Amino acid sequence: MTVSEAPARRARRYDPGRRDRIVATTLDVIVEHGIAGASHRAVARAADVPLGSITYHFATLDELLTAAFTAHVDTVAPRFDERMRAARDSGAVLDYLVEHLAGDLLDSARDLVVMVELYVAAARNPALRAVTQDWMARSRRSLERHFDPVTARELDALVEGLVLHSALSTDPMDRDQIQHALARFAR
Amino acid sequence: MTVSEAPARRARRYDPGRRDRIVATTLDVIVEHGIAGASHRAVARAADVPLGSITYHFATLDELLTAAFTAHVDTVAPRFDERMRAARDSGAVLDYLVEHLAGDLLDSARDLVVMVELYVAAARNPALRAVTQDWMARSRRSLERHFDPVTARELDALVEGLVLHSALSTDPMDRDQIQHALARFAR
Amino acid sequence: MTVSEAPARRARRYDPGRRDRIVATTLDVIVEHGIAGASHRAVARAADVPLGSITYHFATLDELLTAAFTAHVDTVAPRFDERMRAARDSGAVLDYLVEHLAGDLLDSARDLVVMVELYVAAARNPALRAVTQDWMARSRRSLERHFDPVTARELDALVEGLVLHSALSTDPMDRDQIQHALARFAR
Amino acid sequence: MTVSEAPARRARRYDPGRRDRIVATTLDVIVEHGIAGASHRAVARAADVPLGSITYHFATLDELLTAAFTAHVDTVAPRFDERMRAARDSGAVLDYLVEHLAGDLLDSARDLVVMVELYVAAARNPALRAVTQDWMARSRRSLERHFDPVTARELDALVEGLVLHSALSTDPMDRDQIQHALARFAR
């Protein structure tokens, strides 16, 4: 019986792309445990990286969180814009939104959690507020491919509200209801 | 909405109503520092009460937060219902909502912040989710005094989205825009 | 949704024998959670009695623990003495001890846990040391009904050792082995 | 066996071997104040190390206690085995045991206390139970150098009982009595 609590970390000194992996893992941790649960340690554990490695790449937690959310927006916003570009007309946009809100709830659930966490954090963190506003602006600009600015903004707000509701309600709206709500904005 | 941090601690063994004061102060702290900042210590300091007093009245932080949000909902929901009861018709309701969302009344701002904090916390905390759902249900029921259930639900979602936007955006919608958005649901 | 965290304690102001019930419950708590787990609160909860009631009847924790262990010894020691008195000869005593150590492990397990907890606590608590020594002396005196003082003492020590072993070993001695060990002391 | 509580904290960022020092100090604290007194803080104070240092090296108190007891067993068991190996015959073994149990050497007293604390803790802590069982098995195996397995086991139990008695009794057996008791197992 000998004392042995070696943390079983495979040596991995050469590890290119580690920085990116840390950023990606940070998002995973946020999704699973919230921003409150996204500590240096939690991320280090999840990314299987020594604690010092996190603080080496990111001077502060804030910097890490900002990097993570920025990366998220840079993934999600272009994808959304692409969908908008691909849509033939405003009707097609609404169809897509219905699909997004009612359908593949696995992927959207993730996006939604990230969104809400970001929104609240932004309320008290200027760096994140910039990220949030960038995201809002981009998504509105994408919608403006098919709607006038006023409608785009209203639609954006409604979608946000619907997302919140479907995230938190035990009795979420069904596809028809969502369709009906969005139709208020279509021709 | 300022929290007095007076370090002077008068001896005060007999202090009826302290429990309620703690609950009220908890809401203040949430508004000022977010749920993440609502620690036992922070609340104790703000309520000018010894730390042990908090844990005496509330076995866990969760219990305290739940009590605080419940108290908030029990204040806000009846007030909203009263407004709905008082409104002559659906037009009057929309007028009130516009006022509520656009008026940068201190009270409104406070309510917005509490709501958003609650929503995010609810995503990870079943007890708070129950509070949230109760709130949603009550507010929908109030709207149903003037709208059919489908419209009430849609309107509720839009309001939620608008709240999020106005709570977090640096460039919130103006009164006309809000009015215009809500008008989609009026007769 | 109204706040209601009433601790659901049935009113029971008139409750004779409560003192005794507290003492008995304290022993239960010690058995289940160890002396370290026998706090005022734990006992109050287990005995379904308000916290203040414990400190009302027992000025300090020490007093409560002492009362509990004393009660235990006053139950166990006479019982053991009765067995010794009833035994025809030293052989019958050994038969009884074998039975006790190998057999009804449910009751003995409880006694054993109490014994070991008491012993260790006694090492640092004078009040409990007195209880322990009283117990040791009484049990030795009981054995002296059938053995000379020297043998009684040795037998007592061996029994204690066997009890410890059977309490902690995953592979306890079987009846024959115990019988064989004790036989060293019989004629 | 005195624990220096020097409040002077020299800056000491580089301190190799600190982990081992913490483990050793933990045993000291257990000897002086019992397991119940072996808190993170108590150990930190005794080892003249900041509190965070303890939790850095040992994620939980359990881990620390386990390391301490394991270290103890890894010191004591080989030493005992060495004595057994060195003993010419079973008589020499008994002589050594008498010496060990009767000599009020500081070292012996210390070992006794550690043993008893370990035994009680083991009753409620699986990790410590493993340490205990390891110790029991090793000590039995050492005895088997001179006794058949059955006798070794009985002797072990008796020794344990004698240890308990001499650790806790104010009126411990004298050398002759111990000698006499052990002689029951000699040729």
Next chain:
DNA sequence: AATGAATGAGTATTCATTCAT
């Protein structure tokens, strides 16, 4: 006589960050 409230010290543990190597 009895008890709910109060309290200050204490518990284990987590944390962001800094430092020495």
Next chain:
DNA sequence: TATGAATGAATACTCATTCAT
């Protein structure tokens, strides 16, 4: 460049005991 060690403040929560009623 990379990282294990270090650290002091903070976290939620428990506790024995005292007090006001």
